[in-house]
Amino acid sequence: MWFYRFRQACLALLFPWLLAVFTQSAGRAYLLFTHGASKTLADFSLDVTRMFWIGGLFDIRIASLLFVPCLLMAGCLAVSNRIFLIWQRFWPWVAAILSVIVLIMTVVNVFYYATYERFIDVFVFGLIEDDTVAVLSTVWQSYPVIGVLFCLGLFSIIVFWFYRRWQRWLGTKPKYKISLPISIIITVVILFICFLGMRGSVGTFPLRQHDVQVSTIKMLNMLTPNGLIAMYWAVNAHQKNNQFVTATNEKGTELLSRFLERPTQASLTPFIAKTDTNRVAKKNPPNVVLAVMESMGYHLQSLDHHQRDLLGALRQHWLTDWHFERFISEGDGTIDSLNRFFVRSPMSSISQSSTQTAAFISNMFTPYLTNGYKIIFVTSGNGAWQNLNQFLPRLGVSEFMEQNGLKKRYPDASIGTWGVPDEYMFRYMKERLAEADKKGEPIFMMSMSTTHHPPYKTPTGYRKTDVELTETEKQRLRNLATDDELKTVLNTLAYANDQLGLFISWVKSQALGTHTIIAATGDHNIRGIGYPDTHELVLGHAVPFYLYVPQDYRQNSYFDSSRVGSHKDILPTLYQLSLSETTYYRTGCNLLSKTQDNTWCQGYNPEVAITAEGPCILTVHKEFRPWANQKGLFLGDPKDMTPEQEKQCNRWSTFTDLLWWQLNRQVGGQKSH
Incomplete structure (x- = not known):
């Protein structure tokens, strides 16, 4: 009976999975036909086809990442008929919520492209990091917020009603036994397809951000990803790429003076x-x-x-x-x-x-x-x-x-x-x-x-x-x-x-x-x-x-x-x-x-600075090593540094911090303290 319940869960989640793929693809098609110049795109029909193909794979990947975990959970709960009944009661709610999230992010991506002509990126976080009130005011004035919210509410009601009806219909289907070997084979095939769906690719790598480059036409590249994958990239980029600190005059003066070996004011x-x-x-x-x-x-x-x-x-x-x-x-x-x-x-x-x-x-x-x-x-x-x-x-x-x-x-x-x-x-x-x-x-x-x-x-x-x-x-x-x-x-x-x-x-x-x-x-x-x-x-x-x-x-x-x-x-x-x-x-x-x-x-690398006499190792334990030969890059054993070598090592050990300071000064301005 486990396989019967697992198969029923698979069929139950098939519809929300298909709806997620369709919703994201529809958003892409809407943007293409409302913002694309038909004459220009006619000359790039192969690129348009490639955009829909790669975009569709992104949609499949996102839909799979959302609903395959639900299927795996259902498979675990299917060992007990009583527990599986609980899952049957709650999955329409979960599926409806996920479907609404997919639609929301598709709509956001559509509006984002309409405004910036690119998919969602780190600048979406300006809603929080910039003047939030001003951003929300602009959104309110520029977009049909009330109409969109009404449609989202109506959509959520309809899909929940449909998923409930779908579950009831599946419950009326007759139960029949399938031999154990056939059950195992079908289960493995389903899981393998799920795995491919979550990768979005059968190649060396899963579908990744650089795969959005499908054409020399910028618009087609911008339409390839869907809203959810674009938001995922934006979150990662935001977490990873915003570690800027204030470039203070005090710190700049210290670093410049050490590197240049003379008193130097921060600038x-x-x-x-x-x-x-x-x-x-x-x-x-x-x-x-x-x-x-x-x-x-x-x-x-x-x-x-x-x-x-x-x-x-x-x-x-x-x-x-x-x-x-x-x-x-x-x-x-x-x-x-x-x-x-x-x-x-x-x-x-x-x-x-x-x-x-x-x-x-x-x-x-x-x-x-x-x-x-x-x-x-x-x-x-x-x-x-x-x-x-x-x-x-x-x-x-x-x-x-x-x-x-x-x-x-x-x-x-x-x-x-x-x-x-x-x-x-x-x-x-x-x-x-x-x-x-x-x-x-x-x-x-x-x-x-x-x-x-x-x-x-x-x-x-x-x-x-x-x-x-x-x-x-x-x-x-x-x-x-x-x-x-x-x-x-x-x-x-x-x-x-x-x-x-x-x-x-x-x-x-x-x-x-x-x-x-x-x-x-x-x-x-x-x-x-x-x-x-x-x-x-x-x-x-x-x-x-x-x-x-x-x-x-x-x-x-x-x-x-x-x-x-x-x-x-x-x-x-x-x-x-x-x-x-x-x-x-x-x-x-x-x-x-x-x-x-x-x-x-x-010569400089964050780990080593090379001089005519040999390199300074710029790790925690600083040391100087002479060249092993007149030519080549092999090093001799560590030696006590001369005053000049010690001076050079101290200078270049400052350089990484100095590069960070000058970058922060360029992008973040300055403060006195």
Whole structure:
């Protein structure tokens, strides 16, 4: 009899589940047909279909997350007929409440989009955190609140009445026995379908926020999620991204004085710098390309040699152009590093936070915007990831290209777990450079690759090489992967390097190569290798920094490959190469200056700061370790610090707090105490 009661519960909850899916889909359809331009959407019929498909999966996921737990509870209570009768009495109430919640959040999402042209996000919390009375007054004046409340009340009565009738009808159905094996099979199938419904996906990952990016049309991306999933994301972002504190003058004075080693009053002025006079750049502004490569870590790059080609077409440029190897990423994750580039934010989730619309003085694009550059951001991944498709346009990015746009432009591109293969990103970059050069407009183009990312897979058609490693190397990388999987990791790296190299070769072969500067670095060292040995501490954060600078723009540049640096130094270096007498926000130094600025010129990561003599470990137990060799990133044993080394360690141990202070000062203003 247990299966009979379980089956009855399953049928009972089927209707509210279907209603939840239908309600959310209806809200999406309503917004599309009331706010979408039919002529525009007619040209994007496939994108509209994809929007409804992915949106429907979100609706299924939410409906399943609401009602599958009810089914599981019913299954537990079905062991006793007496207890199951209690469940039968109460489930219509629960189902009606959940149905009303689904409708409320759908209506809220509809009104939210009508007002802001985006799905519910962290700004919905302005109802509480801003002037609540003013917000409620605006809602009262702008929307038919009474009519909506009346309809919600009527809806709740109707669905409750219907669920009660449905329960009574199910109770009249005759009972019949089903064999135990068939019962078990049907139960397992039902539970498996429920599991898939709660995931919303049969792929590697459950349906996630970045899956809302289905088109190059912003509206379709904004309509893809439903109200409940959007609210869930908003709550998570609100909890995670609003830990801003007041940037007091007292704290700022303390931190600035410690880092700069001189009494300094609290302000952002110490971060403001100006590029030197650059007559060549002023007369002929160069294009500037900053390519951030997924997991281009120094460790795996160092495994390359002529008999084991991991560089591909990048090799010739690697050997002849400038690159720094004692160089570390500032962040240890992709978005962490990117947001430090974008606005010098130590908060990795700033792009999703309530301050995402702030006018950041530290905006990396401002110096180029000031000089009339067009700003382009290209990624082979999903543009909705970490809210970049909304955050970057607010910073001045006028052209944002991501996987869906690349797929539309190049139909042969296939979208994988993390995006399209990198070759399509570089293909687009070449076309945009050629187009801009033809128009005579300088561009600053930043790219973010995604192919060299787990789950590793080389694109179809790419010729793999049989990468042979020594037993020692295999043992060292065993935490990352083994056997064929490890070879795939290295082949994926080789593919990404090769595509970068082909792009650089193309630039150099064109006339625009004489006035295009290219910089490339990794977002972080590849994760998963593991670095338990403190002699490899820097290696765990190490990424290379490559520079191609046309001859005409090398004036006043001094290249020394032994210099140390980190991500914070890339933009100051590019500014000096390409801009004349332009103000910029400085937290790093120009790596090509003839004389190094000892205040800003060490490499920095929150865990370690590297100097020419060796790194300072910036953990709780601070220590200094010299380099083990003249080249490379292996460390020697700890040594007693000299006064100068102790001074540097003390300075850089302050830097993380200083970065937080300057961010809080930018987004939250100031107080005297």
